[in-house]
Amino acid sequence: MSQETLLLLLWLTRISAILVPGCSLLGLPALPSLYFEGDVNIGAVLSLHTEEHGKINLFNHKPEPTSCFRFNMQEFQTAQTLIFATEEINNSTDLLPNMTLGYKIFDTCGSVSLAIRSVMALMNGFEEKLSEKSCSKAPLVQAIIGETNSGPSIGIASTVGHFATCACLSDKKKYPTFLRTIPSDYYQSRALAQLVKLFGWTWVGAIRSRNDYGNSGMATFIEAAQKHGICIEYSESFFRTDPREEFQRVIEVMKRSTAKVVVAFVAQGDLIPFLNEMALHNMPEFQWVGSESWITSRSIAETKQFNFLKGALGFAITKAKLDGLWDFLVNVHPSKSPNNSLVKEFWETSFQCSFEKMQNQYTAVSELRISSKVYTAVYAIANSLHNIIEDEKSYTNESTIPDFNPKKVKCMVTSKSFSEYTNVEKIYFDENGDPAARYELVNWQPGEDGTLHFQPVGVYDTSLFLGFHFVSNFVSQVPLSVCSRNCPPGTRKAVQKRKPLCCYDCVPCYDNASITAASLTFADANDCMPCDLEYWSNEKRDCCVLKLVEFLSYTDMMGIMLVLFSIFGTCITFFVAIIFFVHKDTPIVKANNSELSFLLLVSLKLCFLCSLTFIGQPTEWSCVLRHTAFGITFVFCISCLLGKTVVVLMAFRATLPGSNVMKWFGPIQQRLTVLFFTLIQVIICVLWLTTSPPIPYKNMQLYKEKIILECNVGSAVGFWAVLGYIGLLAVLCFVLAFLARKLPDNFNEAKFITFSMLIFCAVWITFIPAYVSSPGKFTVAVESFAILASSFGLLFCIFTPKCYTILLQPEQNTKKYMVGKTAMKGF
CATH class of the missing domain: 1.20.1070.10 (Rhodopsin 7-helix transmembrane proteins)
Structure with a gap:
């Protein structure tokens, strides 16, 4: 999945401690950025910063700790939503009574290596000073809410499991412990192909992130598009760290193309530097079709130099409203956590006199999409733990904290749906650990202030008969993006040599055959239909008419x-x-x-x-x-x-x-x-x-x-x-x-x-x-x-x-x- 889009619920199938007396610390411990010790703890691995300072290790001295920069407001909101959910559960008398739920939140900076290191710390524990008991402690967490990026999630998959939207993560043979609260990109890619087909765009360009999210999502999209008779003129990839020349090369490909529609399966962090380069060029107008990673990004939509994205269409994660979350977010203050450098950095990044007046991605809670998924994940974990406790009480009549077996936890969370204690949505998982695929179709429309606004225009739900359901007042004018215009009635398609099937010439139908205007709406109407024996095609070859009947008449x-x-x-x-x-x-x-x-x-x-x-x-x-x-x-x-x-x-x-x-x-x-x-x-x-x-x-x-x-x-x-x-x-x-x-x-x-x-x-x-x-x-x-x-x-x-x-x-x-x-x- 993309950056900061989809959250995965991840369960550890086996977290065991190895009893080794006299163990020694081989490196610096990984410490959580935000934590609270409870009776039962859950872990989280998030990209609270977007980049890390690159260092070259010469292997002749101990590596220095990795430092991160570029504070991520959206991901910090996700972390605070997780804390909000745990506090809400701890204050509840119905869910996990007489027990506190703790959390350990690690910052990966979007790095695969830091993600693995953080997960290992959640599995084995972390202490600044090593003791005899350090190597014999039980696992710190019973479950981990994983990375929002597919790349780091796949990197740690062989270790514990993970969460993201990449369709590859639904393979239970490779990732048996992986569950997610957001739909797989398999459904999103197929939905995008249906959307493109719906508007008659048979000639499109494609750009993607050069990572697991972009490569997997685009591969599924191209496969589905080809089944719908859609041709891909070009398919280019890039990554945020690519040199400027690589961005310019892709832009030149887009400028030379004849496709008027661009399907962008790109992570938000990769798209922003690319858009910055595009803003410097005189680009033709495109109809953008985006993936959920960036299609609801306010940081992109509110940047006026990106106004060429107006009219963009794409599927977004369904939004939700969490009562009380805004009040919780604006009460985060360095004075309440004086020893937490992350909260201090957040305050400095916000740079406002008071949180009540602050308006940024952190305080934007009117359309919660990603943060609501971590909220749902926490409640799914809490529900499963609560059900295990209730089952234990029915056998032992004791109120002690049971020994949470990871396999039992996983079995519990996959066998039931949870909605009793959450005010967001009912959550359940199929045999692949995936929830139901539901997306909101949004359209970027210019507002009076010059920025772009997200206008909901439909929904996509796999439970519906046709998958699509559109609301009225959609778009006033649909651009045309075809390699060759539709052949008029009476002509057939003749594919051009060494070009895709969508590129063709229109040649007249042969004698006694025709193509009507109605038959042109079908994808397989590439050849003229022969008329019945007693019919003949008219001069325009657009319909079959009765043949003239000739005999020696008295009127001749x-x-x-x-x-x-x-x-x-x-x-x-x-x-x-x-x-x-x-x-x-x-x-x-x-x-x-x-x-x-x-x-x-x-x-x-x-x-x-x-x-x-x-x-x-x-x-x-x-x-x-x-x-x-x-x-x-x-x-x-x-x-x-x-x-x-x-x-x-x-x-x-x-x-x-x-x-x-x-x-x-x-x-x-x-x-x-x-x-x-x-x-x-x-x-x-x-x-x-x-x-x-x-x-x-x-x-x-x-x-x-x-x-x-x-x-x-x-x-x-x-x-x-x-x-x-x-x-x-x-x-x-x-x-x-x-x-x-x-x-x-x-x-x-x-x-x-x-x-x-x-x-x-x-x-x-x-x-x-x-x-x-x-x-x-x-x-x-x-x-x-x-x-x-x-x-x-x-x-x-x-x-x-x-x-x-x-x-x-x-x-x-x-x-x-x-x-x-x-x-x-x-x-």
């Missing part, structure tokens, strides 16, 4: 044009049928096999209308209808043309002498031929629909940003069987018509059938590559266009010459003209 211009052509073709076919019906008794209609002509016109109407099934949103029934209607109607149409072609050929052979072939190709045979060829296609379609029919299908592979609604043909064999059968009949019809194209006649219909089959085959041959290469709804448009084009080709090639003759050249619509030189009966 292309769809409208196809509908118009389909209706136009149907109307023309109907108009031709009317002309043929009105002139059904004329030679040209009779000569062209009127029954097959009417069947052909009906099939052409169906061909024109079936193109409409390819327009509109595909559904189960429309997918089945469009393919089967197309296959059956076109086979019906070509079957009629095939029948007409066969009739032409047979009619020519019927004119030869002795031929009787036409009796086999009469009207009934012609109808059966058309029905037979059409029935085959119907059977193919039934098999197709039975095995694997066409179904609606969402094509998401063709375009990433839209969905193509189309009909999946289901069985490819069935689909190509339908087309193949149409092609087979068309080729057969074309071959027969081609063979009959030069038969003598003024109206040789085989010529027109041949030309119509050329157009039909040309349309569907070019349809195949166009169908395969056309994307999206254009595929359906190409198929619909091929149906209309082939239908118009058949209609115009077969019926235009006849309608022209009927309407515009009626003089040629006579039997005499039809027969000409080569009469062809039955044609």
Whole structure:
């Protein structure tokens, strides 16, 4: 823990005297600075001075006593609070009745060697003159309230135990006797990491004391910060005795950095010389986050040259109020302790006419933080001793002072909580000898007098669900400290080479992926989230929107044009049928096999209308209808043309002498031929629909940003069987018509059938590559266009010459003209 922050309660697990007759004094004895002999005594090791005069021992003469300087007001207040607690207990009739509690307080000057020497004196006793009984005396104290600094405490740990806030002291294997009344820095470091994360500071600098307190606390903070996605730009350490050049080096590192937040896990004694050097430089503004060692230091806050610390945040030891302590403190006077040089030095340091008018750290009792912990420690010791006495009385019924076994004392203090006789707080220890972790979050705000004041803004308590609880009216403006600003929605983080994870570039999300503003609040939102199959990222890539659904619609211009052509073709076919019906008794209609002509016109109407099934949103029934209607109607149409072609050929052979072939190709045979060829296609379609029919299908592979609604043909064999059968009949019809194209006649219909089959085959041959290469709804448009084009080709090639003759050249619509030189009966 830091200097003057956290007090530890320390129990001796084994203090034994070695009986050695005729022992001799090997060095000068260590004497307490403040002491009072009681029936039972407790020891204390405090830094009543902050520095010692450095001396070099040459080992050729006995070392001179160590002298200390720089009187420590805060630590002297702690010592007086300990005395106040013991006197309060001695005046109590409930706690340790008929017994006085004494104290032995040693000054370590913050030195590890003096701390060990003081503890050894508490264990073995101290006398200026040695006697025969000196080496056989019992231990002077039953417990020791240890150093407020982690360094000296660790130095004496192997000897007896200690107290401070360093998390390493919770290791019961190494320090089995160590208890403390202040939380371990393990919790403070983790709380600082959560605090930094809470404000979104992902890019911070770190400075620490180069000792156990700073090194251990900062190591825990960095470990916790990394788990929260916080990056440390730099981590520098220093010590109060470092040369000025070392301070300047650290300051230059801070000036060159881009982090706007500095986490300072520094002991107060180390921080003050560093701040003095910083005040000489033109430093940029930083948001300071401090450890409890200095975050409530009035000596720092009230120094106007340290105003650059305004806005500092940090966790402080919870404060307490001790009734009567102020009156006790101001009554300390050299006249009451004429032989105590420490009290005299305190008086001279205070340099005031009267204590009632004195205002310094010593008399500041409104927010007791450290001193209240030593008060709690004394009461915990007294409670445990009291409970041991009560247990002994229940067995022996005697009021004598029992033999306090250290192991029993330690067991008693760790097995119970103590609050009955103290007006501060309930204290208990867990299995690691640590109390509950509670901190007060304070904010340094400038006051009207130009100094900085501590404003409580929240608490941290491990017993709370989230650990944090903030009060309202926190800070008006939170600074930004990041290596890279948050990527805007629609972009993702790309880590920069050879830099921490907090340093990144913002690159746009890839296609079909996005990052929303909400997802950016999560630490793991470093990559774009792919959209669902039916969604697509918008242009800004900040959200997923439904993909456009595309199909050949009736409202599309292309769809409208196809509908118009389909209706136009149907109307023309109907108009031709009317002309043929009105002139059904004329030679040209009779000569062209009127029954097959009417069947052909009906099939052409169906061909024109079936193109409409390819327009509109595909559904189960429309997918089945469009393919089967197309296959059956076109086979019906070509079957009629095939029948007409066969009739032409047979009619020519019927004119030869002795031929009787036409009796086999009469009207009934012609109808059966058309029905037979059409029935085959119907059977193919039934098999197709039975095995694997066409179904609606969402094509998401063709375009990433839209969905193509189309009909999946289901069985490819069935689909190509339908087309193949149409092609087979068309080729057969074309071959027969081609063979009959030069038969003598003024109206040789085989010529027109041949030309119509050329157009039909040309349309569907070019349809195949166009169908395969056309994307999206254009595929359906190409198929619909091929149906209309082939239908118009058949209609115009077969019926235009006849309608022209009927309407515009009626003089040629006579039997005499039809027969000409080569009469062809039955044609």
